[in-house]
Amino acid sequence: MDDNIKWFYQTKAKMVMEALKANRINSSYLADASQVAGHVLGLIAGQASVAVGGSMTLTETGLLEAIRQADVRFIDRYEPGLGSDETMARLRAGLDADVFVSGVNAITEDGQLVFVDGNCNRVAGILFGPRKVILVAGCNKICADVTSAIERVNNYAAPINAKRLGRKTPCVKTGVCEDCRSPERICNATVIIHKQADPQRMHVVLVGADLGY
Numbered sequence: 408m409d410d411n412i413k414w415f416y417q418t419k420a421k422m423v424m425e426a427l428k429a430n431r432i433n434s435s436y437l438a439d440a441s442q443v444a445g446h447v448l449g450l451i452a453g454q455a456s457v458a459v460g461g462s463m464t465l466t467e468t469g470l471l472e473a474i475r476q477a478d479v480r481f482i483d484r485y486e487p488g489l490g491s492d493e494t495m496a497r498l499r500a501g502l503d504a505d506v507f508v509s510g511v512n513a514i515t516e517d518g519q520l521v522f523v524d525g526n527c528n529r530v531a532g533i534l535f536g537p538r539k540v541i542l543v544a545g546c547n548k549i550c551a552d553v554t555s556a557i558e559r560v561n562n563y564a565a566p567i568n569a570k571r572l573g574r575k576t577p578c579v580k581t582g583v584c585e586d587c588r589s590p591e592r593i594c595n596a597t598v599i600i601h602k603q604a605d606p607q608r609m610h611v612v613l614v615g616a617d618l619g620y
Contacts, residue, residue: 408616413438416546416615419516423549423613426518431606440545440616444473447541450610451506456480458501460509460529463571464543464619474508498528507537510619511544512564513556514611520600521556523565525593534598540609545618553599564620565594571620 417436424434437446447470451457457479465471474481482504484497501507509529513521520542524530533540550556561584569576574591578584584594603609 413615419549420546420613420615423514423516423518426516427611428518430518430602432518432520432600432603432609432611433606434611434613436613436615438615440468440614440618443468443543443612443614444470447508447543447612448473448477450539450541451477451479453478454480455505456482456503457506457508458482458497458504458532458537459484460507460532462510462543462619464510464545465508467618468543468614470508470543479506498526501528502532502536504532504537506539506541507532508541508543509533511542511548511611512560513548513550514544514613515550515552515556517552519553519556520611521550521553521560522598522600523557523560523594524596524598527596530596530598533600538608541612542609543612543614543618545614545616547617548619557597561594567620569593 420436424436427434437443457474459465459471475483482497482501484494484501511520512523522530550559565584566578566582569579572593574593576589576591577587
């Protein structure tokens with residue numbers, strides 16, 4: 408990555424981390440995506456039960472596979488051969504995991520976390536249940552405010568994810584959110600985390616790279 412972009416991401420991350428701290432959310436910064444897996448595993452106590460939310464970032468950084476190989480009790484929603492009932496059972500079990508690991512759709516400059524979900528198991532685990540939540544995000548997810556964050560999700564991340572998932576939604580044809588009523592819609596809930604009641608529960612890992620959508 409260009410050194411000037413590295414500087415820009417580090418500068419933006421520093422500002423966001425200060426805002427997160429004011430919102431009672433812990434954070435850390437990594438300059439390179441290759442550092443993510445080791446860093447996150449270092450935040451997880453051995454033998455903890457771990458669940459994950461759907462996230463391209465976890466796959467791109469190698470974190471998902473690292474969790475599979477780690478000395479933890481992984482509630483693996485992606486294990487090959489799972490039927491729909493067992494998959495749903497594992498999603499529910501993840502809501503009571505010791506640690507929940509996921510990505511973030513967008514982070515505002517004043518330290519708010521923005522999520523748009525389809526089935527909502529991801530935001531459910533982030534909001535309540537797991538004792539610790541670790542969120543990983545590339546600095547490309549930083550937005551000026553909540554309005555621009557939602558705009559980013561609706562008209563960039565959502566159409567791309569709908570295409571990735573093979574959904575038959577209007578945005579897959581147009582590339583633009585049409586606030587559709589399609590039964591295959593993936594934008595069914597918007598959640599904004601302003602602050603945390605427990606300052607030790609949530610940890611955001613910012614990465615100086617473009618990760619996920």
